[in-house]
Amino acid sequence: MRIVLVGAGLAAQRCAETLRQLGHDGPIAMYGDELPYDRPPLSKDFLKGERPELRFKPDAWYRDNDVDFVQQRVTSLDHLEFDRALIATGAEPITLDAFPHALTLRTRQDAIALDEALTSTRHLAIIGAGLIGQEVASAATARGIRTTLVDLNPRPFDALMGPGGGDRLRALHERHGVELRLGQNSGPLNADTILVAVGVKPAWRPDPAPGVFHAGDVTGSAHWEAAVVGGQNAARRMLGLQPKPEQPPLVWSDQYGVRIQRVGDPRGATHNGDLTYSQSGRLKAVVLMNEPHRVREARRDLKEAA
Structure with missing residues (x-):
């Protein structure tokens, strides 16, 4: 059985690992811009000037496990030969027309560009107070950069902390000097650097078809552990096995x-x-x-x- 993994992120990596662990010995091809790497450090370690190793596995793992990596972005299944396919093309940052020169943070290159911009930034404005916006605000204030966090939602911290529980996280940001502009149009920002972090949209995803599975951010579930479990369970389903019981996320x-x-x-x-x-x-x-x-x-x- 020939399996292709379209996308080379966390979900695809865990799918490939699980397939081999469960004894699948047929061909596996993985298509993507670059071999899978971990994204959470991009909004943490990279903005502290650190450059940790992000790759999940070294080159030798793909060779030893007979996983053929093809450096190519796929936008159609028409020319791929497969018996089973995983669509794990991830997501893309949402941009805003009002801020055409703003930075976004999704890839390793994005993190490097933001880190370099912060070296000469006196005032950083972050549009979007979700997880990425919050973590970048934390990293920027640690570097002594004046930081403004903007969101039309008056209670954006509840998304992480739960309904009514965001006040504790809001207070944490305020104690560290972050200016919060929440629940209102922000007006002029006058910032040296602007980061847009208002969320992501799923990347290319084909219509459902027999033998085609989906996992990771392309499903709209934009969390690390969801990609892990989704990739593992996609592998199990490809092999006709029951998925693992769901754990509390x-x-x-x-x-x-x-x-x-x-x-x-x-x-x-x-x-x-x-x-x-x-x-x-x-x-x-x-x-x-x-x-x-x-x-x-x-x-x-x-x-x-x-």
Whole structure:
């Protein structure tokens, strides 16, 4: 059985690994701009002037596991021969016409460009107070750069912390000197550098077809762990196996030296006042701040409450 992986990100990498681990010995071809690498350090380590190794596997892994990497962007399945295909083409940053010269942050080259721009930046304006915007604000203030965070949503921090729980994260940004312009049109920014971080849109995705699977950001699930599980389960389905049981999702962020980890999904739930969330009396999500040792416990509690 010939398998092609269209896209070379985290989901495709985990799919390839899982296929080989489960004993698939047929051809695997992976198509992408560059071999898979980890993206979370781009908004963390790179903006501290560090250049960690991002690649998931060295070149030898692809050779030893007979995974043929083809450096090519694919926008059609018409000319590919396959029995099963994974579409894991990821996502692209949303840009804004009002800021044609603004930077975005998605790739390694984007991170290098932003890091270089910050070396001479006195005032950074970030349009969008999602995870990327928040983490860049944390990195920029650590470099002594005046930072303004702009978002039309009056409570953008609730997206990570849960409904009603964002006040603690907002206070963290304010304590570190970030100027917040939330819930209103910002007016003139007068910034040296502008970063647009208002989200992403799925990259090319073909219509559903027999033998074609999807995983990662292209599905609209823009979180690291979702790409891991999606890639692994796509491999299992290709081989006619049942996917692994779903775990309570985990999302994390590093800001101002604080590791924030949210286990579960707080959407539609009620804030209990202690960074836990319940719906109809059942625990739905737990947010941890500098408590990584409690992740397993939180997952167990959520599974028991399901």
